[in-house]
Amino acid sequence: xxxxxxxxxxxxxxxxxxxxxxxxxxxxxxxxxxxxxxxxxxxxxxxxxxxxxxxxxxxxxxxxxxxxxxxxxxxxxxxxxxxxxxxxxxxxxxxxxxxxxxxxxxxxxxxxxxxxxxxxxxxxxxxxxxxxxxxxxxxxxxxxxxxxxxxx
Amino acid sequence: xxxxxxxxxxxxxxxxxxxxxxxxxxxxxxxxxxxxxxxxxxxxxxxxxxxxxxxxxxxxxxxxxxxxxxxxxxxxxxxxxxxxxxxxxxxxxxxxxxxxxxxxxxxxxxxxxxxxxxxxxxxxxxxxxxxxxxxxxxxxxxxxxxxxxxxxxxxxxxxxxxxxxxxxx
Numbered sequence: 156x157x158x159x160x161x162x163x164x165x166x167x168x169x170x171x172x173x174x175x176x177x178x179x180x181x182x183x184x185x186x187x188x189x190x191x192x193x194x195x196x197x198x199x200x201x202x203x204x205x206x207x208x209x210x211x212x213x214x215x216x217x218x219x220x221x222x223x224x225x226x227x228x229x230x231x232x233x234x235x236x237x238x239x240x241x242x243x244x245x246x247x248x249x250x251x252x253x254x255x256x257x258x259x260x261x262x263x264x265x266x267x268x269x270x271x272x273x274x275x276x277x278x279x280x281x282x283x284x285x286x287x288x289x290x291x292x293x294x295x296x297x298x299x300x301x302x303x304x305x306x307x
Numbered sequence: 308x309x310x311x312x313x314x315x316x317x318x319x320x321x322x323x324x325x326x327x328x329x330x331x332x333x334x335x336x337x338x339x340x341x342x343x344x345x346x347x348x349x350x351x352x353x354x355x356x357x358x359x360x361x362x363x364x365x366x367x368x369x370x371x372x373x374x375x376x377x378x379x380x381x382x383x384x385x386x387x388x389x390x391x392x393x394x395x396x397x398x399x400x401x402x403x404x405x406x407x408x409x410x411x412x413x414x415x416x417x418x419x420x421x422x423x424x425x426x427x428x429x430x431x432x433x434x435x436x437x438x439x440x441x442x443x444x445x446x447x448x449x450x451x452x453x454x455x456x457x458x459x460x461x462x463x464x465x466x467x468x469x470x471x472x473x474x475x476x
Contacts, residue, residue, distance in 0.1 A: 169372070171373040171375070171425075176356070210372065210373050212364075213368055213370075216367065251461075254422070289423070293416050295417040296416055299414055300414075301414070
């Protein structure tokens with residue numbers, strides 16, 4: 156990744172133009188030819204630097220419920236647990252972390268009933284006690300900014 | 308259903324067009340130089356109509372932004388941790404805002420406490436290395452005066468997908 160790639164990444168993480176020709180607007184802003192911009196973006200997508208260009212939506216404002224959940228599972232159950240948890244389409248992120256509660260995941264679902272339902276299914280599939288499952292719904296959002304500066 | 312909470316009561320009925328837009332949008336923009344035109348065509352509406360709905364969602368906060376989702380591991384930010392803080396309710400607003408002020412913090416949330424898990428403030432902290440993250444966490448602790456916290460280093464990403472709002476029909 157060179158300097159131009161970094162500039163593109165920084166610009167692309169901010170508002171992508173809502174316009175019929177968004178890449179032309181971006182190319183003008185970055186003072187590079189549109190074809191070059193397009194090729195560089197495709198390359199960064201192929202390399203996995205850019206996961207996708209997409210919308211970040213406010214799930215609550217769209218009427219959905221969400222939570223952060225965690226389970227505490229013994230080491231030999233981690234693989235199975237990751238599979239069981241990741242198998243739900245409502246689970247959007249899942250991470251292995253260093254703690255007694257070692258798998259942490261986020262759920263976005265139609266209502267809290269469905270969230271409880273999913274957690275109960277996970278608990279029973281892994282034969283866990285209730286105290287080995289955490290359900291930690293959000294009370295207040297102070298910050299959400301998953302944009303990462305590429306150019307320093 | 309009694310256990311439904313506020314996020315669900317607020318649920319607005321979305322129109323068929325909005326539903327179709329959401330279904331098309333949730334997987335990301337099409338790989339095309341005219342992504343909105345292609346998306347509109349797929350839904351069966353005018354590009355202008357699609358852009359109008361998106362502008363409207365933006366204005367109402369339903370749409371935070373459209374943009375690139377970057378894999379931070381691939382741009383040199385290999386260290387990441389979720390840091391959970393035990394903060395008294397009276398101080399949560401002040402401490403939450405203070406933590407949110409750190410550039411290295413991408414997420415800062417207050418969450419419900421649990422009987423077995425006394426932490427209420429959740430931050431995701433990024434850095435070039437885990438050591439960098441630890442240094443920032445120490446600064447966060449010093450500045451806030453919160454000494455009861457845990458650093459849960461990310462060992463592995465098991466799943467990361469965009470939310471599915473509308474299931475495939």
